[in-house]
Amino acid sequence: MDEKHLTPRAEDYNQWYLDVIAAADMAQHSPVKGCMVIKPYGYAIWERIQAILDARFKETGVENAYFPLFIPQSLLTREADHVEGFAPEVAVVTHAGGEKLEEPLVIRPTSETIMYETFKDWIHSYRDLPLLINQWANVVRWEKRTRLFLRTTEFLWQEGHTVHATHEQADERARMMLEVYRDFAENVMAIPVIPGQKSESEKFAGAHRTYCLEAMMQDGRALQFATSHDLGQNFAKAFDVKFTDEQNVEQFAWQTSWGLSTRTIGGLIMAHSDDKGLIVPPRLAPIQVVVVPLWFKDEQRAEVLSQAEKIAALLKTVGVRVKIDQKEGRPGEKFYEWEKKGVPLRLELGPKDLLNEKVVVARRDSGEKEDVSFSNLAIEIPKRLEEIQGALFARAKAYRDQRSVRVDTWDAFKMAIENGKFVLAHWCGEAEVEAKIKEETNATIRCLPFEAPEEKGVCVLSGKPSQRRVVFARAY
Amino acid sequence: MDEKHLTPRAEDYNQWYLDVIAAADMAQHSPVKGCMVIKPYGYAIWERIQAILDARFKETGVENAYFPLFIPQSLLTREADHVEGFAPEVAVVTHAGGEKLEEPLVIRPTSETIMYETFKDWIHSYRDLPLLINQWANVVRWEKRTRLFLRTTEFLWQEGHTVHATHEQADERARMMLEVYRDFAENVMAIPVIPGQKSESEKFAGAHRTYCLEAMMQDGRALQFATSHDLGQNFAKAFDVKFTDEQNVEQFAWQTSWGLSTRTIGGLIMAHSDDKGLIVPPRLAPIQVVVVPLWFKDEQRAEVLSQAEKIAALLKTVGVRVKIDQKEGRPGEKFYEWEKKGVPLRLELGPKDLLNEKVVVARRDSGEKEDVSFSNLAIEIPKRLEEIQGALFARAKAYRDQRSVRVDTWDAFKMAIENGKFVLAHWCGEAEVEAKIKEETNATIRCLPFEAPEEKGVCVLSGKPSQRRVVFARAY
Numbered sequence: 001m002d003e004k005h006l007t008p009r010a011e012d013y014n015q016w017y018l019d020v021i022a023a024a025d026m027a028q029h030s031p032v033k034g035c036m037v038i039k040p041y042g043y044a045i046w047e048r049i050q051a052i053l054d055a056r057f058k059e060t061g062v063e064n065a066y067f068p069l070f071i072p073q074s075l076l077t078r079e080a081d082h083v084e085g086f087a088p089e090v091a092v093v094t095h096a097g098g099e100k101l102e103e104p105l106v107i108r109p110t111s112e113t114i115m116y117e118t119f120k121d122w123i124h125s126y127r128d129l130p131l132l133i134n135q136w137a138n139v140v141r142w143e144k145r146t147r148l149f150l151r152t153t154e155f156l157w158q159e160g161h162t163v164h165a166t167h168e169q170a171d172e173r174a175r176m177m178l179e180v181y182r183d184f185a186e187n188v189m190a191i192p193v194i195p196g197q198k199s200e201s202e203k204f205a206g207a208h209r210t211y212c213l214e215a216m217m218q219d220g221r222a223l224q225f226a227t228s229h230d231l232g233q234n235f236a237k238a239f240d241v242k243f244t245d246e247q248n249v250e251q252f253a254w255q256t257s258w259g260l261s262t263r264t265i266g267g268l269i270m271a272h273s274d275d276k277g278l279i280v281p282p283r284l285a286p287i288q289v290v291v292v293p294l295w296f297k298d299e300q301r302a303e304v305l306s307q308a309e310k311i312a313a314l315l316k317t318v319g320v321r322v323k324i325d326q327k328e329g330r331p332g333e334k335f336y337e338w339e340k341k342g343v344p345l346r347l348e349l350g351p352k353d354l355l356n357e358k359v360v361v362a363r364r365d366s367g368e369k370e371d372v373s374f375s376n377l378a379i380e381i382p383k384r385l386e387e388i389q390g391a392l393f394a395r396a397k398a399y400r401d402q403r404s405v406r407v408d409t410w411d412a413f414k415m416a417i418e419n420g421k422f423v424l425a426h427w428c429g430e431a432e433v434e435a436k437i438k439e440e441t442n443a444t445i446r447c448l449p450f451e452a453p454e455e456k457g458v459c460v461l462s463g464k465p466s467q468r469r470v471v472f473a474r475a476y
Numbered sequence: 477m478d479e480k481h482l483t484p485r486a487e488d489y490n491q492w493y494l495d496v497i498a499a500a501d502m503a504q505h506s507p508v509k510g511c512m513v514i515k516p517y518g519y520a521i522w523e524r525i526q527a528i529l530d531a532r533f534k535e536t537g538v539e540n541a542y543f544p545l546f547i548p549q550s551l552l553t554r555e556a557d558h559v560e561g562f563a564p565e566v567a568v569v570t571h572a573g574g575e576k577l578e579e580p581l582v583i584r585p586t587s588e589t590i591m592y593e594t595f596k597d598w599i600h601s602y603r604d605l606p607l608l609i610n611q612w613a614n615v616v617r618w619e620k621r622t623r624l625f626l627r628t629t630e631f632l633w634q635e636g637h638t639v640h641a642t643h644e645q646a647d648e649r650a651r652m653m654l655e656v657y658r659d660f661a662e663n664v665m666a667i668p669v670i671p672g673q674k675s676e677s678e679k680f681a682g683a684h685r686t687y688c689l690e691a692m693m694q695d696g697r698a699l700q701f702a703t704s705h706d707l708g709q710n711f712a713k714a715f716d717v718k719f720t721d722e723q724n725v726e727q728f729a730w731q732t733s734w735g736l737s738t739r740t741i742g743g744l745i746m747a748h749s750d751d752k753g754l755i756v757p758p759r760l761a762p763i764q765v766v767v768v769p770l771w772f773k774d775e776q777r778a779e780v781l782s783q784a785e786k787i788a789a790l791l792k793t794v795g796v797r798v799k800i801d802q803k804e805g806r807p808g809e810k811f812y813e814w815e816k817k818g819v820p821l822r823l824e825l826g827p828k829d830l831l832n833e834k835v836v837v838a839r840r841d842s843g844e845k846e847d848v849s850f851s852n853l854a855i856e857i858p859k860r861l862e863e864i865q866g867a868l869f870a871r872a873k874a875y876r877d878q879r880s881v882r883v884d885t886w887d888a889f890k891m892a893i894e895n896g897k898f899v900l901a902h903w904c905g906e907a908e909v910e911a912k913i914k915e916e917t918n919a920t921i922r923c924l925p926f927e928a929p930e931e932k933g934v935c936v937l938s939g940k941p942s943q944r945r946v947v948f949a950r951a952y
Contacts, residue, residue: 032546040539065519068511091572097618142573
């Protein structure tokens with residue numbers, strides 16, 4: 001990007017994505033290949049995500065804990081599907097404290113194995129269940145091709161891990177946490193998502209079932225927003241996680257795991273931003289309102305700043321996250337900076353506004369400007385923020401709906417995928433057919449949507465019978 | 477420990493320490509040697525530490541960010557003293573993604589090197605300064621002998637890193653952050669600390685000066701509570717962190733770093749706890765008050781529970797962190813559990829109390845019990861919590877003062893160290909003498925206290941002149 005303009009989305013979508021991150025000063029590549037530095041503004045968004053989700057997890061009875069970064073290699077290999085899925089992308093510590101280690105240590109790509117080896121000592125009877133644990137942590141997966149936020153070698157996430165006495169309770173918990181994520185995606189991040197189940201080929205390595213939320217980015221590609229796994233007894237059997245039930249009979253436990261990562265910040269960028277830069281939904285935004293004081297003569301400065309502080313204090317009392325831009329610099333440059341950072345509302349306050357007892361309120365999403373009198377700010381600003389929240393969700397949803405198509409022929413399928421659509425199509429349920437579709441179109445089954453109605457049809461490739469449509473798309 | 481009793485401190489101090497952790501259910505050893513699992517109650521204490529410190533850092537203008545876990549080996553070696561200090565204890569990733577890495581990656585033992593390699597791109601002119609960054613992260617130092625919380629291979633901490641235009645500003649910031657820690661130690665954790673400066677031999681590898689807080693544990697040993705380093709230009713020169721000043725002249729910047737870790741939880745345990753288990757100061761406690769409802773006949777249950785909920789709701793409105801113990805089980809067992817976890821106040825509420833409209837309030841620190849009427853709870857409970865806060869600090873301070881001695885002869889010095897005292901003694905300032913003292917007594921200079929008055933004397937070992945006393949002790 002040049003100093004003033006981002007690469008337009010229409011011209012080069014990938015470059016636009018990187019330009020938004022640079023313009024909003026969110027992250028950058030690090031001296032370590034594939035790892036990123038999350039800069040303060042990007043990290044402030046992550047802190048908001050953490051604070052909101054953490055409170056919601058705790059409301060459902062979940063407690064936080066912390067498990068080691070390292071996993072002995074022998075533990076990782078205990079569950080067959082799990083090791084097959086993760087072994088190719090782990091980083092391995094072979095030397096430490098100046099010596100070669102007897103057993104290499106893997107850096108956690110996810111913590112099922114190290115946690116469940118410990119859980120087995122915590123659980124004795126049905127009275128110890130459910131066990132509801134979450135961890136905020138860094139994990140490492142060695143990726144060949146990386147992209148800021150979307151795919152980095154190290155990333156930050158939370159991983160929830162629960163243990164239950166029955167399969168029904170475990171599955172209920174897996175779906176409950178998916179619903180926590182869905183509500184957060186749609187009502188905080190303003191990102192519409194499709195809740196559903198992964199196909200067998202796409203499920204988590206070691207899971208019985210994987211539930212997921214799929215969101216559409218502005219290039220029509222899918223982004224997996226979060227996943228929640230019903231692990232069945234797969235890990236319980238591999239790690240000997242047992243309990244004695246009410247009849248005093250020993251049983252293997254039923255487990256879940258569920259996670260959301262810094263990847264969602266990539267989703268945030270690609271769901272809402274425009275050619276001017278980032279757009280952050282008000283409920284998520286670390287800064288919801290920026291007040292830019294303007295003056296033309298030095299003697300106006302003190303009075304304008306003093307009024308800006310009064311306004312900021314007033315807005316804080318009604319729960320608005322507000323910042324005054326007190327930096328030196330031209331107003332145009334300041335407007336531009338906060339626009340790039342996607343702050344939902346900008347309040348311009350100059351000497352004339354003081355006389356008229358009003359501010360100019362500029363919306364980041366629509367660009368609209370209006371005058372709001374000082375006496376109406378405490379009512380109007382929170383209202384305007386909620387309007388923006390709703391408008392962003394509506395816009396993202398309309399966009400997704402417009403780029404989603406129902407398709408019944410193979411030619412139409414290929415063309416729709418080529419055009420970057422979410423394609424609702426029939427699929428016979430066979431993994432080989434799914435693989436062939438992926439091979440030919442680069443599209444994957446994003447999910448078997450929970451809400452897909454029963455509808456008889458035939459598979460778009462194999463022609464075999466199918467009961468409901470699934471969602472195909474190219475994905476990040 | 478047996479099921480009901482911890483090993484008494486007087487009998488086996490180290491075993492008592494481990495018993496407190498087990499009894500309060502705070503942490504345990506993990507399947508990875510030297511690493512610990514922080515269990516929910518231990519982690520809840522860490523979350524309180526994080527929340528309070530994080531807010532205080534932000535009040536001073538610090539912003540959070542996140543830097544990679546990995547440091548290319550070549551970066552770590554850039555600052556000579558730094559690599560000498562840390563190279564022997566790093567863990568090294570040599571293989572990843574199924575391949576041998578071209579350059580091994582060190583797992584961060586601390587992040588000066590990876591951060592400053594990035595900072596240099598963030599800083600151009602004096603207008604970019606000060607840069608005030610903090611990171612909450614895990615770090616790894618390969619330790620031969622580990623102990624839960626006090627010394628673990630992986631630990632959690634925050635590391636602040638700031639960059640300034642002058643040495644004066646950097647030093648001021650280093651002292652400001654030490655003061656943030658001191659206030660937190662004394663007024664939140666109720667641990668009296670001695671602020672001071674490390675000797676040259678004890679300072680951080682790469683620092684110009686290290687400031688520290690030293691606390692006394694109940695066995696008389698010292699625990700370093702937190703450190704704050706004036707890094708001078710050492711790292712700026714190694715990492716080329718430069719800025720152009722107001723005269724447009726290029727200058728090396730001045731830096732600080734400062735950190736506090738999960739180690740402080742070890743300090744918490746050893747500062748306050750007793751032979752019954754943990755004691756948590758009220759301002760830190762995740763649970764300040766536990767309400768234990770009692771009933772003898774099933775028909776009393778609903779009424780008692782309902783009143784317990786009213787009391788909990790009332791206490792929440794006055795900002796008290798309160799929990800109702802609704803578990804099945806005998807009252808005695810419940811009392812014992814919360815005693816072990818160190819919850820400051822226990823409220824016992826039975827059918828008779830309902831009639832008399834009062835609860836029994838039991839203090840964890842003193843064991844005292846008193847009746848408090850329902851109508852006085854909102855006033856009395858917060859007051860009682862503040863009393864406990866003060867009493868714990870006073871007790872720890874009295875203990876420290878009583879175990880601190882001024883000593884002027886070598887024989888008295890050796891005896892005092894042997895008896896587990898903080899020893900205020902004269903030292904000539906020579907590193908060889910300091911090393912000899914350590915060799916002969918296992919005592920180190922904990923700090924050169926800021927508040928040591930000028931006082932002519934002679935070094936306790938060398939007999940050479942000295943201007944002020946320093947603090948010697950054996951340390952964790």
